[in-house]
Amino acid sequence: MSKSHRDHKIVIIGAGASGVACATKLLEYGFQNVLIVEAESRLGGRIHTIPFGENVIDLGAQWCHGEQDNIVYELASQHDLLESTGPVYENYQCVRSNREVLPDNVASRLKAIVGDSLVTRQLELQHCSGSLGSYLSSKFYEMLRRPENADIDPVVAGEFFDNYQKFENSVEASDTLEEVSGRGYLDYWECEGDILLNWKDKGFVELLRLLTRSRELQTSSDLGILEQRVLFNRRVTKINWNRNDARVELQLNNGESCVADHVIVTVSLGVLKEQHLQLFEPQLPVAKQRAIQGLAFGTVNKLFVEFPAAFWPEDWTGFTLLWRQQDLADIRNTPLAWLEDVFGFYRVSYQPRVLAGWIINANGRHMESLQPAEVLAGCMYLFRRFLHWHIPEPLGFRSSAWYTNPYFRGSYSFRSMDTERLGTGASDLAQPLTVVAMTPPSPGRSKMLVPPQSRCDKPIVQFAGEASSEHYYSTVHGAVEAGWREAKRLADFYGLSVAPAKSQL
Ligand SMILES: Cc1cc2nc3c(=O)[nH]c(=O)nc-3n(C[C@H](O)[C@H](O)[C@H](O)COP(=O)(O)OP(=O)(O)OC[C@H]3O[C@@H](n4cnc5c(N)ncnc54)[C@H](O)[C@@H]3O)c2cc1C
Structure with missing residues (x-):
């Protein structure tokens, strides 16, 4: 690779799965001047594994969904990191709000x-x-x-x-x-194979260790090949993509700015929806704005309750909550109304004393505004209302808050009726912003063989992230694939069509 290619400055906005996958792939292609700007103080974005109970829990992504054509599976299976969650989400009990368990x-x-x-x-x-x-x-x-x-x-x-x-x-x-x-x-294309593969006692953060090759080093703060390449606690506040020199200027929340040859945006669709009008200067093309508006993004949250000991039988995997209409009246129009959209609690792999609940929609967003003690009290109300066992006082509690966090504004993307109405899709979101440039000279060839330069579209702002994945949106494998797609777009632009063999992790 010629020096000029190697030194082109590439800034990736966001250190989630997509940004990390993109950065590490760019390094494999030989690009040297790669930097990630991340608003949070950690790597991972919607992959967020934290210590809890006897082990770890995932506040965001938890399972590798499927095996065939699944990039995450391909990476993890080489190291035997995944195992089936088993039939937890099939064998659950259906329990009514009068504690009646539906007969098998x-x-x-x-x-x-x-x-x-x-x-x-x-x-x-x-x-x-x-x-x-x-x-x-x-x-x-x-x-x-x-x-x-x-x-x-x-x-x-x-x-x-x-x-x-x-x-x-x-x-x-x-x-x-x-x-x-x-x-x-x-x-959405479901990958064949087991769709609920968990990361044993490690959590989804293990994928980041694979991508950054920090796995051998084993300290949580290790960034592996991304060492010195991530600026944490820096939010990009402006992306100016209309400069005369065909470069892109980024302004950061701490007043700093930097100029890059290429910028790859991996922030969530939720962030784009809320901020694209202020973020981009000039505003994005109409087709891109339509994609941001038309693709949908919603909220799902998790509730983890730790007990001093399991109060359930060994073969019990969890329960779903079937509200009788007359019982719903007890909570509707009361401070407990949000509990209507907690739909189930399930056992958690490698956590013998923990139950994980799920909550959706506006009530899931409302839950985020409550104090943890109030949310836990709500969970305890549900356990005691639906289950006939004695429920001990809990030892620990943690819930996610993906909507309130300004760096996410929700959980993942889907295709809504608006997506259809606006006739838009992931490919519109993935389309890069370009400027007309001369084709870069191909690396590794003698000058004699280089064809005359011609005009071409140079990508200057690219878009990755799960929502830009055509068929694997809403997943980590979609996010990784999108990050790799944009790394390849740049490699192709500079004539580096094949990644070096070391890219095979
Ligand atoms: C509750 C929940 C459960 C899930 N379960 C699964 C699952 O089991 N399996 C699965 O495959 N997927 C699951 N997902 C989806 C999966 O987590 C996401 O699809 C994936 O992690 C998205 O990665 P990303 O890199 O596209 O985006 P993100 O992870 O959102 O990364 C974007 C990054 O950009 C940063 N950022 C935002 N704004 C700025 C700014 N202005 N400046 C700088 N940085 C900024 C953010 O802090 C973030 O780190 C789940 C998600 C949630 C929330």
Whole structure:
């Protein structure tokens, strides 16, 4: 690589999975002048593993979803870092708000109804112009009407379906399934294989150690090959991409500024939605603004409760909360109303005394505004309201707050009815901002062989991050893939089409 290529200054905004993957890949391509600017004081973004209970918990990403064509799986499986979470999210009990546990034969048939629709929806949604919510609802009640299900109490079935919709909202990060595009749902490609692979006793942070090669060093503060290349606690406040010299100027919240040849933006779609009008100077092209507006971004949060000892039987994996309508009246219009959207608590791998709950939508966002003691008291109310065991006083509590944090503004992206209406998608978000330039001379060739230079589009501001992934959005493998995609875009621009062999981790 010629010196000029190697020394081009590349600044990546955000040290989440996408930014870290992009930076480490650029270094593998041979680029030397690579810097990440990160608003938080840590690496990882929506990967956030913290000590808790007897081990660690993940406040954000937790599982590697699938094996085939999954970059994260490919990296982790070489080191035997993953294992199946098992049937925790299949064998849960369905418990009503009067503590009645649905009999196995009813619960298993209701689970089968929604499970079957998982298969058929892949075919049927192709022709769907409506929402995922209306499709799932008609499907569920159609299957419920079949003679073999005639004995299921429709009231209980309705409670089950209410709960199931909350679960689906947690998969999408939507507030309601009516927001989710039925056809757009198929944009997401599920990787074949086990979709709930956990990182044993290590947490998802282990992926960052793999990417930065700091794994051998084993101290949590080690940045591996990113040492000296990350500016922490620095927020980019302005991206000026219209300079005469075809470079990009960044202003930081501490008053500093820097000029780069290339900038790669990996901040969440939530941050872009809230800040793009102030962040970019001049404003982004219309198609990009439409993508930011049309792609959807929502909130899912987790609630971890640690007990002095497990109060549940060994084979119990958790429970979902089926509210009876008359019991909901007890909490609606009270300070406990937010609890309606906590949809289940489940066992956590390598944490024998911990239960993890999930909460969605506006109530999940409201939860973030409450004091931890109040949130924990709410969780204890649910345990004592739904479970018939004696529930001991908790030892520890931690919840996530992805919406309130100005560096995230939510949890992950999905395809909404607005995405359809605006006719936009991930490729519009991924499209780089370019300037017209002369083709850079190809490295490693004698001058005699270099073809005459011609005019080309030089990417100066690029976009990565999970939301820019065409088919793996909302995941870490999508974020990593997007980071690598943008590293390759630059390598291609400078004629470095093949990454060196050492890139095979
Ligand atoms: C609760 C939850 C559960 C999840 N579960 C899973 C799961 O099990 N499996 C899975 O694959 N995925 C899961 N995900 C999704 C996954 O975490 C994300 O898709 C992925 O981590 C996103 O990475 P990213 O690099 O695109 O964005 P981010 O991780 O958001 O990184 C962007 C970075 O930019 C920084 N930043 C923002 N603004 C600025 C600024 N102005 N200046 C400088 N820096 C800035 C942020 O601090 C952040 O570090 C989950 C997410 C959440 C929230």
